Amino acid sequence: MVRKALTGNHAISYAVKLVKPEVIAAYPITPQTSIVEKLSEMVESGELDSTMIRVESEHSALAACYGAALAGARAFTATSSQGLLYMHEVVHWVSRARIPMVMAVVSRTINAPWNIWPDHSDFMDQRDAGWIMAYAMDNQEALDLTIQAFKISEDPEVYLPVMVGIEGFILGHTTMPVEIPDEELVREWLGPRRQPYVVDGSSPIGVGGLTMPEETEDIFHGIQESMESAKRVIERVDREYGRMFGRSYGGLTQCYRCEDADYLAVSMGAWSGDLMEAVNKLREEGYRVGVLRLRFYRPFPREDLLEHAGRSKGVVVFDRAVSFGAWGPIFADLVASLAERPEKLPALSNIVAGIAGVNITSEDFEKLVKRFIESVEKGEKPVYFEWFRKR
Amino acid sequence: MAQARPKPPIPYDMRDSFLPGDAACSGCPIPMGWKVVRAALGEKTVFVIPACCSSVVVGVYPGQSLNSSIVHVPFAAAPSVASGIAEAYEKRGLRDVNVVVWAGDGGTADIGMASLSGAAERNNNIIYIMYDNEAYMNTGIQRSSSTPRGAWTTTTPVSGKTEQKKDVAKIMIAHDVPYVATASVAYPHDFYSKLQKARSIRGFKFIQLHAPCPVGWRFEPQYTVKVARLAVETGLWILYEYQGRRLTLSGPSRPYLDPSKRKPVEEYIRMQGRFRNIPPEALEDIKRSVELNWEWVKKLI
Numbered sequence: 001m002v003r004k005a006l007t008g009n010h011a012i013s014y015a016v017k018l019v020k021p022e023v024i025a026a027y028p029i030t031p032q033t034s035i036v037e038k039l040s041e042m043v044e045s046g047e048l049d050s051t052m053i054r055v056e057s058e059h060s061a062l063a064a065c066y067g068a069a070l071a072g073a074r075a076f077t078a079t080s081s082q083g084l085l086y087m088h089e090v091v092h093w094v095s096r097a098r099i100p101m102v103m104a105v106v107s108r109t110i111n112a113p114w115n116i117w118p119d120h121s122d123f124m125d126q127r128d129a130g131w132i133m134a135y136a137m138d139n140q141e142a143l144d145l146t147i148q149a150f151k152i153s154e155d156p157e158v159y160l161p162v163m164v165g166i167e168g169f170i171l172g173h174t175t176m177p178v179e180i181p182d183e184e185l186v187r188e189w190l191g192p193r194r195q196p197y198v199v200d201g202s203s204p205i206g207v208g209g210l211t212m213p214e215e216t217e218d219i220f221h222g223i224q225e226s227m228e229s230a231k232r233v234i235e236r237v238d239r240e241y242g243r244m245f246g247r248s249y250g251g252l253t254q255c256y257r258c259e260d261a262d263y264l265a266v267s268m269g270a271w272s273g274d275l276m277e278a279v280n281k282l283r284e285e286g287y288r289v290g291v292l293r294l295r296f297y298r299p300f301p302r303e304d305l306l307e308h309a310g311r312s313k314g315v316v317v318f319d320r321a322v323s324f325g326a327w328g329p330i331f332a333d334l335v336a337s338l339a340e341r342p343e344k345l346p347a348l349s350n351i352v353a354g355i356a357g358v359n360i361t362s363e364d365f366e367k368l369v370k371r372f373i374e375s376v377e378k379g380e381k382p383v384y385f386e387w388f389r390k391r
Numbered sequence: 392m393a394q395a396r397p398k399p400p401i402p403y404d405m406r407d408s409f410l411p412g413d414a415a416c417s418g419c420p421i422p423m424g425w426k427v428v429r430a431a432l433g434e435k436t437v438f439v440i441p442a443c444c445s446s447v448v449v450g451v452y453p454g455q456s457l458n459s460s461i462v463h464v465p466f467a468a469a470p471s472v473a474s475g476i477a478e479a480y481e482k483r484g485l486r487d488v489n490v491v492v493w494a495g496d497g498g499t500a501d502i503g504m505a506s507l508s509g510a511a512e513r514n515n516n517i518i519y520i521m522y523d524n525e526a527y528m529n530t531g532i533q534r535s536s537s538t539p540r541g542a543w544t545t546t547t548p549v550s551g552k553t554e555q556k557k558d559v560a561k562i563m564i565a566h567d568v569p570y571v572a573t574a575s576v577a578y579p580h581d582f583y584s585k586l587q588k589a590r591s592i593r594g595f596k597f598i599q600l601h602a603p604c605p606v607g608w609r610f611e612p613q614y615t616v617k618v619a620r621l622a623v624e625t626g627l628w629i630l631y632e633y634q635g636r637r638l639t640l641s642g643p644s645r646p647y648l649d650p651s652k653r654k655p656v657e658e659y660i661r662m663q664g665r666f667r668n669i670p671p672e673a674l675e676d677i678k679r680s681v682e683l684n685w686e687w688v689k690k691l692i
Contacts, residue, residue: 067471067474075475093465206452211452
């Protein structure tokens, strides 16, 4: 184990190096670029024995990884924003073939207008694609999640591709100390590549051909079932990882000071750190509030939310993306989860903020969470939905 | 003129490579092409097929009529998926599996052009076969950039296509890949030997296979081979190989270097309903492009 000061992007590059996928294919896009630049450097210097396919587009980046994964190789790609949208067609294609692979998504606002700052719009746009969707809070978790992603993806109970998100610049280009596990240990823990079938010419196999409605539905239903079993696998992998490498995060969600909390703030990504800081201040002021941070958006941690939110007085959800004409995507899923037990429904509020990279501070969180708690305490109906704008 | 090469033997068991249960129209050139590909490249062949007639022709899950591995991929993705497969085999030390892209002209000349160019430039170890039926036949006969001038399609329904056919083989030659060839379903021996050649070369190989479509070109299904042969005999479709910056005219096309040996282009045109309303200037344009193509060939042989 070594400790290095790494940007979030380089933390992912190092994770990939430890895993050593046979094939890497990627196309540059801000703010993802430094992941593949670092990997190219590692490959060219002989530090990493992977084949780098320098493709001409993101569509081809994922397509090439898909081909490599079908052919029995571990494969990795990384992208952002427009690049992710450009490859979106293939994103769906990969999961429906049940082929394990890993992609890093360094979040950046979907354009137009041109904007390179982060929100979760690109990541959330992949919601229905059948990928396991994880999101890190800091650079260490970016590294750990990337390694875990390969293990989860290749678990026979899952056999689905995994995307790992981090915010561009906020994590992507910000340096933090990161512990890099021992390479041998990572390889040993991952074991040899596992996948449901291999296309290697040894016996005829057809993948993705014309299929009648009932059989197609079978395939889709299988993805839904595997998403459910993935919940157990994600938790098991996180526990195993904790035993092997000393860090464990809690599975699908991270519960921060929420065990005894009356109120819950729900979030995902780097700004959860600011939210936790706000919660610490509010705790000092006597507010019994905690944070439930989503580490995984798909499968959606319905059970965790029912458990924690179901026994709280109020839940405020911070979304860094918006479904125009509705509300934040996490909120929508959370309400759907809690509505399973309507008798225990807490007071609810959704705040969409930080859109297009607008900076949200811990003071902003403190103000918003406090306002929410106070309105519930006073017996008022809290703001149900608000797009919090700083001007 | 060089002596005609002896015809290579096409294995008699090539029927076993194509099984019953395909969904091809009568007279479809696709199974004709597949039989030759499979005979030439053998069992250890992986076909990467983007959206095109072949995605349907091969049959419906759980069966498939092509006795090989098939990876069906999104429309523009075939060259890049094939690149990934080829690189993975390379890394895994699997050297005896042929990776073949089998794509139509829409998937090649239009929506797949960027990824084709990318794979060619990277010189990935694949054989790319563009079966050229000169329109989007799978969606019901719409024009492609490979549709010839003057041809009726459902998106050029009144006056026929006003633009000329895009020459993809020349675009591939400009990429300076190790092997580019043209072929025709009417000349399976020629196609077979080109596939064998392609198989022996490492890197990116491109073969454009002329594949007349009875439904889309409006001729009776028993005439597929006849139409394909006429394209060569009129000099309109020239069979050649391009390798090491040199062009070699293939046996069936050699006589037509001499313009007097060529049949009139009208013979080819008149067999096809798609040219029923061809404007005279479009016909002249096609004839002119035949001449220009031969001029180009002469410069390179």
